[in-house]
Amino acid sequence: MTLGPVARDADTAAFFDAAASGQFLLRHCPACGAISSPQSAQCERCAATDLDWRPASGDATLISWTVSHGKPGTEPVILCIAELAEGPWWWARIEDVTPEELSIGAPLRIAYRLPAPDSETVPVFVPAAT
Amino acid sequence: MTPANLPAARRPVIAGLGMTELGRVYGRTAPRFAAEAVRLAAADAGLALRDIDGLLVSSGVSGGVDLRLQLDLGLHDLSLLSEMQAFGSTAGAMVQVASMAVMSGMASTVACVWADAPLSQGVSGSDAYSARRRVPEGWRGLSAAAGIVSPNQLYALAARRHMARFGTTSDQLGAIAVAQRDWAVRNPLAQFRDPITLDDYHASRWIAEPFHLLDCCLVSNGGIAVIVTTADRAAGLRQPPVWVRGWAQAHPGHSGRRHDAFGLVTGAATAGPAALRMAGVDLADIDVVELYDCYTYTVLVSLEDYGFCGKGEGGPFAASGVLGPDGKLKLNTGGGQLSSYYMWGMTPLSEAIIQARGQAGERQVPRHDLVLVSGNGGILDHHSTLILAAAS
Numbered sequence: 001m002t003l004g005p006v007a008r009d010a011d012t013a014a015f016f017d018a019a020a021s022g023q024f025l026l027r028h029c030p031a032c033g034a035i036s037s038p039q040s041a042q043c044e045r046c047a048a049t050d051l052d053w054r055p056a057s058g059d060a061t062l063i064s065w066t067v068s069h070g071k072p073g074t075e076p077v078i079l080c081i082a083e084l085a086e087g088p089w090w091w092a093r094i095e096d097v098t099p100e101e102l103s104i105g106a107p108l109r110i111a112y113r114l115p116a117p118d119s120e121t122v123p124v125f126v127p128a129a130t
Numbered sequence: 131m132t133p134a135n136l137p138a139a140r141r142p143v144i145a146g147l148g149m150t151e152l153g154r155v156y157g158r159t160a161p162r163f164a165a166e167a168v169r170l171a172a173a174d175a176g177l178a179l180r181d182i183d184g185l186l187v188s189s190g191v192s193g194g195v196d197l198r199l200q201l202d203l204g205l206h207d208l209s210l211l212s213e214m215q216a217f218g219s220t221a222g223a224m225v226q227v228a229s230m231a232v233m234s235g236m237a238s239t240v241a242c243v244w245a246d247a248p249l250s251q252g253v254s255g256s257d258a259y260s261a262r263r264r265v266p267e268g269w270r271g272l273s274a275a276a277g278i279v280s281p282n283q284l285y286a287l288a289a290r291r292h293m294a295r296f297g298t299t300s301d302q303l304g305a306i307a308v309a310q311r312d313w314a315v316r317n318p319l320a321q322f323r324d325p326i327t328l329d330d331y332h333a334s335r336w337i338a339e340p341f342h343l344l345d346c347c348l349v350s351n352g353g354i355a356v357i358v359t360t361a362d363r364a365a366g367l368r369q370p371p372v373w374v375r376g377w378a379q380a381h382p383g384h385s386g387r388r389h390d391a392f393g394l395v396t397g398a399a400t401a402g403p404a405a406l407r408m409a410g411v412d413l414a415d416i417d418v419v420e421l422y423d424c425y426t427y428t429v430l431v432s433l434e435d436y437g438f439c440g441k442g443e444g445g446p447f448a449a450s451g452v453l454g455p456d457g458k459l460k461l462n463t464g465g466g467q468l469s470s471y472y473m474w475g476m477t478p479l480s481e482a483i484i485q486a487r488g489q490a491g492e493r494q495v496p497r498h499d500l501v502l503v504s505g506n507g508g509i510l511d512h513h514s515t516l517i518l519a520a521a522s
Contacts, residue, residue: 003275003276004276005265006272006274007265007267007268007271008268009271011268012267012268012269012271012272037387037388038269039269039387044387044388064287064288064393065287065290066286066290066339066340067336067338067339068283068286069337069338069339076336079276079278079287080287081287081392083388087388088387089386089388091273091278092278099339104290104291104294115275119275122272122276123272124276
């Protein structure tokens with residue numbers, strides 16, 4: 001199953017702009033220095049709401065995965081939760097890997113895909129280069 | 131003062147249970163099922179609809195069950211009316227709110243109802259529950275773009291983590307599916323009554339690995355209602371009252387953004403002990419256990435969190451022969467949502483009431499004084515616990 005298209009809204013405009021140029025943005029709290037998930041509107045540590053953006057390194061480790069089977073005749077896809085090097089978790093597709101190659105804790109990298117010409121860029125995980 | 135030692139004028143009890151036809155029942159909307167369930171519950175209790183002075187309503191995915199139910203039922207001058215939503219933990223939560231209402235004197239007779247009608251003729255259960263957004267937007271749109279659209283996948287991620295951390299196996303998950311089907315064979319209300327083996331389990335198609343089809347709940351249309359009132363008022367009514375002796379909720383609030391316990395520990399770990407403490411009983415006193423079972427895995431991790439076995443030992447425990455009609459632990463005695471009917475939190479609650487009353491027929495558990503009921507909603511995000519006691 002190919003990735004579906006996604007559209008931006010007010011909350012995700014900056015995230016998608018960065019994704020289009022190959023960056024994954026996290027939330028950074030100038031008050032306490034903590035890094036939060038990109039979708040967090042308040043700091044996950046101190047609850048401050050005046051957050052800026054900080055690019056992630058793109059490194060991650062595998063927390064869990066599932067091989068999801070769709071309707072008969074469609075290819076299964078691998079979905080995962082990965083922990084970014086900066087701490088937050090991200091739920092996404094894993095590509096360029098077979099289920100047999102996966103184990104919890106495996107090193108991953110963020111990669112970027114354009115599902116359709118009029119879609120925003122979608123981050124996926126791929127195995128870290130060995 | 132706990133619910134158990136309140137005077138009878140304020141002690142909360144369940145006096146009525148109403149269950150519509152459940153399963154592939156077509157041609158009725160969720161509000162119709164809800165109204166029918168309340169009428170059945172009132173009749174079961176031996177009450178007239180006009181005796182009801184409180185109404186709590188909730189629904190699944192098809193919606194439409196809302197405050198207008200009061201008008202559909204012709205109820206006037208209610209002193210409590212609200213719509214509640216905590217997903218699979220709602221049924222337990224409604225009984226808790228109703229219990230507090232009768233304890234305080236705010237209301238005397240509260241109907242709690244849940245109904246849903248996701249199935250329509252010719253549409254599969256999985257299609258009925260899958261997302262149908264046109265242009266996915268924003269953060270949720272990103273999940274949809276990746277193909278993360280179904281609770282099956284989210285619970286599979288939780289289950290995989292448990293398996294990797296504790297060595298839980300597919301055979302152990304399968305043991306739960308097989309045991310619950312054995313109970314469903316004895317339940318005339320069940321949608322699936324043919325026995326299954328572990329081989330059948332493994333042969334059932336993959337949904338989201340590690341889940342086979344037989345790891346997953348079924349999908350049902352229908353509605354279930356209960357009537358909560360005081361022990362005093364229930365004394366003269368038709369059914370043996372079931373005391374609501376203790377309860378608790380837990381909402382860990384991690385939402386998957388960074389959550390070390392995801393898949394490993396649920397809200398049951400805090401709600402369970404709190405509910406037992408309120409009831410003034412120990413886990414060892416519990417005779418019957420009705421656990422929310424959207425998936426086999428949910429049962430397994432709940433068994434650990436309630437303390438029926440140690441953390442990480444749910445797999446070996448489930449496969450040890452302790453489950454099923456011949457096992458020592460009387461768990462999900464109606465077949466649950468895996469085999470009988472999918473009425474969210476009303477599934478474990480309804481079977482708990484039937485067992486506590488001693489009305490379960492072929493599947494009746496001999497000792498049924500104390501029943502533990504769980505509700506679980508979201509992706510292990512919301513938990514409710516009830517401790518029910520047969521009136522003696």
